[in-house]
Amino acid sequence: MKKKLNKVMAGMIAGAVAVTCMAPMVYADDEVTLTYCTWNENQRDSIQATIDGFEAENPNIKVELQITPWGEYWTKLEAAATSGNMPDIVTMHTNQIERYVKGNVMAAMDDLADYDEEFSYDNYDEGITGLYVYDGVHYGVPKDKDCVVLVYNKKLFDNAGVDYPTAEWTWEDLDTAAEKLTDRENGIYGFNAYNNDQEAWGDFIYANSGDFLNEDGTASGLDTPEAIDAMKFFMELNEKYSPSKEMQAEVDAVSMFATGTVAMQTIGNWQLSYFIDNETIKDDFAIAMLPSTPDGKRSTISNGLALSIPADCKNMDAAKKFVAYASSRKGMEEAAEGPAIPCYNGVDQVWADAHQDLYDTQVILDSLQFGRQLRGSEQKNEWGQIMYSYVGKIFDGSMNVEDAFV
Template sequence: MLVAPFLAAAACSGSSDSGGGDDKQVTLTYAIWDQAQVAAMKQIISEFHSQHPNIDVQVQVTPWESYWTKLQTAVTAGTGPDVFWMTMVYAKYYATGGGIAPLDDQIKSSKMDMGAYVPAVTKAYTIDGKVFGVPKDVNGFGLCYNKQLFDAAKVKYPDESWTWSDVIAAAQKLTNPQKGVYGFVAPEADELSWYLTVPQVGGQIISPDGKSSGYDQPATVKGIQFWTDMITKYHVSPTLQQTTDTDPLAMLTSGKVAMRYCGSWEPEEIAAVPYGKAHIDIAPLPAGPDGNRNYYSNGLANSMSAKTQHREQAWEFLQFLGSERAAEIQAKTGTVIPAYEGHAEAYAKAMPEFDLQVFVDQLKYAQPFPASTDTAAWRDDATKQFAEAWTGKASVDEVSRSVASKMNDALSKEKK
């Protein structure tokens, strides 16, 4: 007796907010990897839920190291999340392999404006003429430095005039073996190291057509050499063994290194450490020897699983994730620069203790992140091989040639 009116009421409220005409309660899973962005994502979800009461969204956080292996296994088995974060590295792989769904029909019918996003990001997720992701954010890079250590060594703070030689000169003055302080840190982490310097000297990781490796080009070798020289030639950076044992970001926020190249998603982590919040600031990324500022930028998108059971609801959620409001929420937390244009300023003001504007100013030099259909097949191998150059056991030139030949093998397999 009591149940009947309740059901009737539920049915009424269900049909009144006709999102897609489907009034049954649906739960979507949304997979992400960054713990630091969970708060912003939850806020987006709660606002989305108040507009679409019949759609619940559950966030599933898996750390980056196991995110991709887990996702691929789950998607293959048909148990994967409905909506998930995608990077440029895997976009082609998921799109051509049938892991993520093309969104063109939905974009057309709901008149979504793809021109609202940073073009480099939209372009990276447009594969064979079809759109496979709604752009989420874009990465900028800068030079994080420790003001206290600069003051103590009486070195002028870095500014936009800096090039490679200024970094080297300052690092030499800042290095103080007695105190265990290094002027610079040169980790072996492609995205945060040589992907930033190789384009500055005109080198490339992969040819623009994605068919051959760029590692055997002299300019590429020069871009990588910048990093190994810091360790093996100038001795102004901790060794690869030290940066493997201790996170380079922790070295920066504990005053053990004076300079580190930083990504636009990192200031929040730096501010979480009181010493980092008090003494670290951010300068523009030093330019190449000839003033070239190009860099490889990754940017994320939200994609829909090709195997989702709830296409309509997933699209509703994707639309909201790509909305101006979602961009605003993310920008205000200072975690990422939204790909939705016009909200970079809110990001830049999110943390007044740092000059976040440098990340935003750099966006115009962004180049598409090096990727092919099966990027993982050569990217991990490159990292593994370059360890020899970082530890000084082999020259960058030798290792690069070996990396290029293995990479070309992997690329030729893709074509089959």
């Protein structure tokens, strides 16, 4: 795997995204309609709340929210970039931003104070802000942040007489509880160890001081003892306490937990909204921090999305005015009822207060203190495919961890 990843890292992304010449700007004093594209259907209402607040203050600017499923979003966005027909505002991901910046597709966003005198990048988490900065230029304004937690089924714990997870849990406690909770004859699984880098096995590798890449990002980092040991432990959980490979292949992790047959699994906090509205699980789920390693190390993979504007945006002034508003304290407080944690400093507590009757939001705030940024680079699409193919072989049983990682 390392040789393959090194080969990928040596090259640049083929077929860089093309960009047309910048079209004439339509200024914010004119009647304009902006298009705002994202993939987050479960954030529709909260994003719309911010749009409504903006339109109330700017009646000459309308914002049309367009939601495209994740599986289609990036393909359509790249096609739009190539044809010079991108939306005015796009939700950007850390895995994708660099290739768009290197392709000269995204606009610099260092002048937002011209649209809101209170705007400052100091208002956001420095780590997330930096993910969208290249050569000292900002190409995205932080929108939200996230982490991964342990979600568990209280009913299954009660039925098995097992104490609920606590912040003091280690991997050993997780293993012990999963064993007691597993009842395969009755279709009950103690822990769903599923295949996902950000929400599952990657968190165990990060907690054990491992990484997907080496320090300078030029080769795989999965050949280290830390990464190998963590993945071995995760796959032991998979073998002993998880649904079958066939079940995991047919049913996604969120839907699997929602069936009420899984006692525990790791999950991104943004997924919790799906359980709140699910009649089967809404009264039975709770969350805890991810367990620490046996020697006390703790980590959760954290990531942050941003709002970006294409360099050829025809409504540049209006788009920047909207992004400045959406990124303000007021704009993010208007969105705080939604599942995403606003990135503006201090508004995460507003979000936590708004959701505290649904689940223990303090768990999420505490988990964020141990966040490690999801590793990405311009070549993530390429080396990621190789990494996922080898991890897939681990999950289907055709390779063991050491053979796949070394």
